[in-house]
Amino acid sequence: MIVMKFGGTSVESKEAIARVAGIVESRIAQRPVVVVSAMGKTTNRLLAIASSAVAGRRQEALDQLAQLRDFHCRESSGADAEIEAHFSELGELVRGLAVMGELTPRATDAISAFGERLSSRIVTAAFCRRGLNAVHMDSRKLIVTDRRHTQAAPLFAETYARLSVAIPPLAKNQIVVMGGFIAATEDGVTTTLGRGGSDYTAAIVGAGIGADEIQIWTDVDGMLTADPGILPGGYRVKTCSFAEAAELAYFGAKVLHPATVLPAIEKNIPVRILNSRRPEVAGTLIVAEAPRCNNAIRSIACKRNITLVNIVSTRMLMAHGFLHRIFEVFDRFETPVDMLATSEVSVSMTIDNTRALASIRAELETFSEVSVETDQSIVCLVGDNIRQTPGVAARIFGALKDVNVRMVSQGASLLNFSLVVAAADLRRAVESLHAEFFRDPDPAAFE
Numbered sequence: 001m002i003v004m005k006f007g008g009t010s011v012e013s014k015e016a017i018a019r020v021a022g023i024v025e026s027r028i029a030q031r032p033v034v035v036v037s038a039m040g041k042t043t044n045r046l047l048a049i050a051s052s053a054v055a056g057r058r059q060e061a062l063d064q065l066a067q068l069r070d071f072h073c074r075e076s077s078g079a080d081a082e083i084e085a086h087f088s089e090l091g092e093l094v095r096g097l098a099v100m101g102e103l104t105p106r107a108t109d110a111i112s113a114f115g116e117r118l119s120s121r122i123v124t125a126a127f128c129r130r131g132l133n134a135v136h137m138d139s140r141k142l143i144v145t146d147r148r149h150t151q152a153a154p155l156f157a158e159t160y161a162r163l164s165v166a167i168p169p170l171a172k173n174q175i176v177v178m179g180g181f182i183a184a185t186e187d188g189v190t191t192t193l194g195r196g197g198s199d200y201t202a203a204i205v206g207a208g209i210g211a212d213e214i215q216i217w218t219d220v221d222g223m224l225t226a227d228p229g230i231l232p233g234g235y236r237v238k239t240c241s242f243a244e245a246a247e248l249a250y251f252g253a254k255v256l257h258p259a260t261v262l263p264a265i266e267k268n269i270p271v272r273i274l275n276s277r278r279p280e281v282a283g284t285l286i287v288a289e290a291p292r293c294n295n296a297i298r299s300i301a302c303k304r305n306i307t308l309v310n311i312v313s314t315r316m317l318m319a320h321g322f323l324h325r326i327f328e329v330f331d332r333f334e335t336p337v338d339m340l341a342t343s344e345v346s347v348s349m350t351i352d353n354t355r356a357l358a359s360i361r362a363e364l365e366t367f368s369e370v371s372v373e374t375d376q377s378i379v380c381l382v383g384d385n386i387r388q389t390p391g392v393a394a395r396i397f398g399a400l401k402d403v404n405v406r407m408v409s410q411g412a413s414l415l416n417f418s419l420v421v422a423a424a425d426l427r428r429a430v431e432s433l434h435a436e437f438f439r440d441p442d443p444a445a446f447e
């Protein structure tokens, strides 16, 4: 068995779904289990509808809903009764939200789950019309999570048990199609795995059924040496390690959800990133240990919209417990810290989620001076080779001689070197680093 996950753009239209059907059909001998995202930008559109509804713009929400319904009807042909039933349920939910005027995390999940609930049925129907023997499975009956709505964590033992009982017998002679991203609590309340979470579903399903491979089909040729949204023209990474992929995903390579490789590592299942518009391209293979490569780094990831927090306390000179006090504040306000640099009396750190920043700042200011810089970016160079290549730092700073580097971190994970630069310098920084490290790409590792 293999798991084949198709992202939003890969199922955004009738034509795209037909392409997917062709790709799945060509791999039928490997007994594919198919995981699909919501069609195109449906998740964003559902969340926008929910916001309009709770903000009292009821008619606007209903109009947006009608447009979303038209889109789904137009891009499917067949499954009409199911689509209608889903939109009537969704309509009730939206009207309810407009009355309540409040959007709880639980309601957010109920709304955003419709994207994958619909797409998985539409794709199943399209496969069947083509003559493929496809069967739909509701992921909410198989993927069991905790109750942390919008960011739910799978309960692995129960989930794996359900997957291993339900899927292999069906997959013997049928193509199982499931929605990614969506799941449910033990008592059946709908949850979601976080934005971009369909990749994670694919990995969980792969681990649960002991798949031979987990394929992530998307709109790029694989993991590239730079984020194509920032620097087009990067090389395709032919192979990388689980550790490298996890690091790249964590530091912003959206092509893979950060949790995706965890189930794959646990069961040692290869992950392959492939392009649904160019299925002939070999993509990127992610395995426990990638073959050696002559370049010091494998790829450069970036995270935008980062906030830098600088904390200085001369009172803490020679005193202990400074870091403890700082982290206790971030912890209390449930704000994760991504990057960190410290010296005796000062600490710099980056955060992604600024929801509680004003309160955090007020608390920190009771024992230190705080300055905050917004519009920062993290640039992260990743490669298993970094740890054994001398002179990497010199090359990085050489390449960035005209860029103001705000913060640096290396050490914790030996395969990454991270820097903070202002958003305005991001493109220039990535360009210079890419030119420095990929001037001479090893043809065995990059294309």
Ligand code: ADP
Pocket: 006, 007, 008, 009, 010, 037, 196, 217, 218, 219, 220, 222, 223, 224, 225, 226, 227, 228, 229, 252, 253, 254, 255, 256, 299, 300, 301
């Ligand atoms: P899907 O809808 O298929 O899940 P995503 O939009 O989530 O697709 O992820 C694919 C996108 O990830 C690409 O279109 C690209 O813009 C972005 N991306 C960011 N960094 C990288 C990288 N290093 N390599 C490839 N793609 C990247």
Ligand code: ASP
Pocket: 007, 008, 037, 038, 043, 044, 115, 180, 181, 194, 195, 196, 197, 198, 199
């Ligand atoms: N549809 C969800 C999202 O847009 C999950 C996914 O596509 O991976 O975040």
Ligand code: MG
Pocket: 007, 196, 199, 254, 255, 256, 257
């Ligand atoms: Mg994605």
